[in-house]
Amino acid sequence: MNCFCWFGGVSLDKTFLDRCSASRRGSMRWTMKESQPGEARVLEDFDVEDGVRPELKSMDAYIPILPYEILAERLGRDPADIVKLDANENSFGPSPAVAKALAEAKYLHIYPDPESVRLREALAEYTSVGMEHILVGAGADELIDLLFRLLITPGQGETVVNFPPTFGMYKFDADVNGAEVVALTRSSKDFSIPIDEVEDLFARASKPPKMLFVTSPNNPDGSSISDEVLKRLLRLPTLVVLDEAYYEFSDDNRITWVKDHNNLVVLRTFSKWAALAGMRVGYGAFPLSIIKHLWKIKQPYNVTVASQIAAEASLGDKGNLLEKVDKLIAQRHEFYHRIKSLDWLTPYPSQSNYVLCRVAGGRTAAGIKKELSDRGILIRYYTSAGLRDCIRISMGTPEDMEKLYAALSDI
Structure with missing residues (x-):
């Protein structure tokens, strides 16, 4: 026995209602019957994704940096043990x-x-x-x-x-x-x-x-x-x-x-x-x-x-906040001084709260990223054109930076 409901002068059979529920699991496919007997019109294989703008279907998604809690869970660490230098955030925190x-x-x-x-x-x-x-x-x-x-x-x-x-x-x-x-x-x-x-x-x-x-x-x-x-x-x-x-x-x-x-x-x-x-x-x-x-x-x-x-x-x-900015700038200057001892890392001049470095000496940016991550220190690395084998390190608190220098020396 078929059951029908009315919506805008169009009768929707039980198949439609069942398939509406199925839409939660994927695209919606339905049968629509007009209210006048003998004038049934069928729309088969309707897919809501067909309505998406074509240029957006092939568009690459923006990949954001994950927050402390998610990163900590994935690394199996307490958030307090992570040195997060991967997103140019301000490690000193707000006022x-x-x-x-x-x-x-x-x-x-x-x-x-x-x-x-x-x-x-x-x-x-x-x-x-x-x-x-x-x-x-x-x-x-x-x-x-x-x-x-x-x-x-x-x-x-x-x-x-x-x-x-x-x-x-x-x-x-x-x-x-x-x-x-x-x-x-x-x-x-x-x-x-x-x-x-x-x-x-x-x-x-x-x-x-x-x-x-x-x-x-x-x-x-x-x-x-x-x-x-x-x-x-x-x-x-x-x-x-x-x-x-x-x-x-x-x-x-x-x-x-x-x-x-x-x-x-x-x-x-x-x-x-x-x-x-x-x-x-x-x-x-x-x-x-x-x-x-x-x-x-x-x-x-x-x-x-x-x-x-x-x-x-x-x-x-x-x-108060601009004093913290000055401290981050000081960390940037200190970074250049400390990094001179590493012949496999070449920093670029920067006027920001981060420094881009090119990795050399048989090492790779992905490898450095992983070795630091294994030590709970997060940085950004690149494989794209113009940045291949580069890493970007955000400046942090003095404590953050000392942990970074120790890890780089160890590596």
Whole structure:
């Protein structure tokens, strides 16, 4: 005996209902019968995956770094025994003012301020940029995605320029939002961007790229772009997105340039200098002609109450946090001195809280990564073009670094 239910004028037989339950285990396949006898229409082999955008089916997933608890479990160690130097996090941790402010928070049950007004006021003071130029996001990653959503029309062959090796989110968001990426490889010697190639690309292009992404200091090598090269980029007919995630560790500061250049965006984050990677707070300075449209398309409550409180408390205790930044910079200098004794490891110059090193002497980056991991010390290693047999080591506390040096010496 068949059982039927009615939905929108269409009768759904028991086979459909059974197969709906089966959809939890995979793709949904169904039979649909119209309500008029004798006019049955059958849809066979319906697969919900067929509705996925074709370019996303073949897209590579972004592989993030795992947190302490998961890593500790996989290594069979207590989280306290792990030296985590693989994700450019701040080992000193956030300001004590953050925990105090969160403990005293009264309105965690209320939706957050959609405009992050108090935080933007504090950021205006910190950056010397008017708050009308500032937008806060759930990490700078959200702001990158918003720029793609605003400027890229999928399927129209629109392009963006990227300079690998660099931060992977630019390519990731380009793929997600249907943009084509023109990759201009950095110099193998010093990781500088090929500015002459960039200018030649724009001179030949019938349709100029919509955006150009440049990180300074660059991740993973820590090199910075010069004022002269940045000015040349800003003469091009495109939006230049300058990612200054590691600004506090460097000698550069171009965020105030946004007031004078209507094609410049500068992005920053609280993840590194303020040790709020787990809270996901980023911000950017945008031209007024761009930011008015970004306000329209951002999620209304994109930055949580807790994240806004933590960021405000960090800015209120910036003196203490910047002292920790100075200590990490000192660790960076010490690293170069200590690593000289290892003839199989060559460090690159860096203006960030990490150092990229090339592995030689018959050793491999993967092998060094494993030997350190076996000792509870986590670093990043690479096999991609331009970075083959390179490792990246984040700077940590003095105790972290002493454990690293002992392990490297032992290896």
